[in-house]
Amino acid sequence: MNSTKSAFSVIEKELRDIKGKNQSIIAGHYCIADGLEDLSNEGESEVHSFELGLESFKYLKSKGNKVSFNLWINDIGVDISFRKEFKELYKIPENYLMILDQYDVKSSELDIYFESSVRNRAMLEFRKRYKVSPEKYTLFNSNEQSLVRCINNDQCEISESKTAYTIMGPDGNPIVMREGASVKCNLILATLLHLVYNKHQSEDIIHISNDIYVDRVRLGEYVASEVYNLKSYCHSFFCDEENSYKKDWS
Secondary structure, eight states, X not given: OHHHHHXXXXXXXXXXXXXXXXXXXXXXXXXXXXXXXXXXXXXXXHHHHHHHHHHHHHHHHHTTOEEEEEEEEEOTTSOHXXXXXXXXXXXXXXXXXXXXXXXXOOGGGEEEEEHHHHHHHHHHHHHHHHHHOGGGOEEEETTOTTOBOSSOGGGSOOOTTOEEEEEEOTTSSEEEEEETTEEOHHHHHHHHHHHHHHHHOOSEEEEEEEGGGHHHHHHHHHHHHHHHOOOSEEEEEEEXXXXXXXXXXX
16 A cells, blocks of 8 residues: 555646546556456556555545546456356456455445447447548558557557548557457547546546556547547556556647
């Protein structure tokens, strides 16, 4: 907890200056997949993110603000034949429940988002927006080398010779949001931010992530602004197992 208190001091400086009275926190994101145990709910950075999110939650609550806590779970690694049942029966992991107890926060105070569900919603939202305003998007063959995805192309699953739907990114290269029948993680994250805002009308979103996700979060927030015209101001923090830091994209 000492490292959490120290790392939270970085976040607290920003929270202290927030003027609005309605915030949403996204923290504690973890993966459920074989081979990704380091990114599971037992991962040190994931646990630290969850603790920092709860520190932020309690701090903003103490100011009399309306605050939501949103737990974002990557369930894509759950076998598709079992995924529906998994989500219906989902329970917050035991170690997260113990941390909630330490902060005197009830599990019922958390909103749960599953990546598979948000991914499906992202496709529906994209189809709707493309139908209304196709001119906002530039189409490429997915083999085009200049395309930017959520992560480096050599690590990203690419649909060969499919239509890639893009917008111009912050660095002047086209960002792929949909490729063939698949939506990319930047649009999925953007859709999560959109859903959180729509539910809570959050003036600010405090997003605390494992620092391996810096590029994904940057593009996700950018796409949220460009595609969804996100009205929340995003405060982006990243952590490892001990420290935290803020990223500004400007």
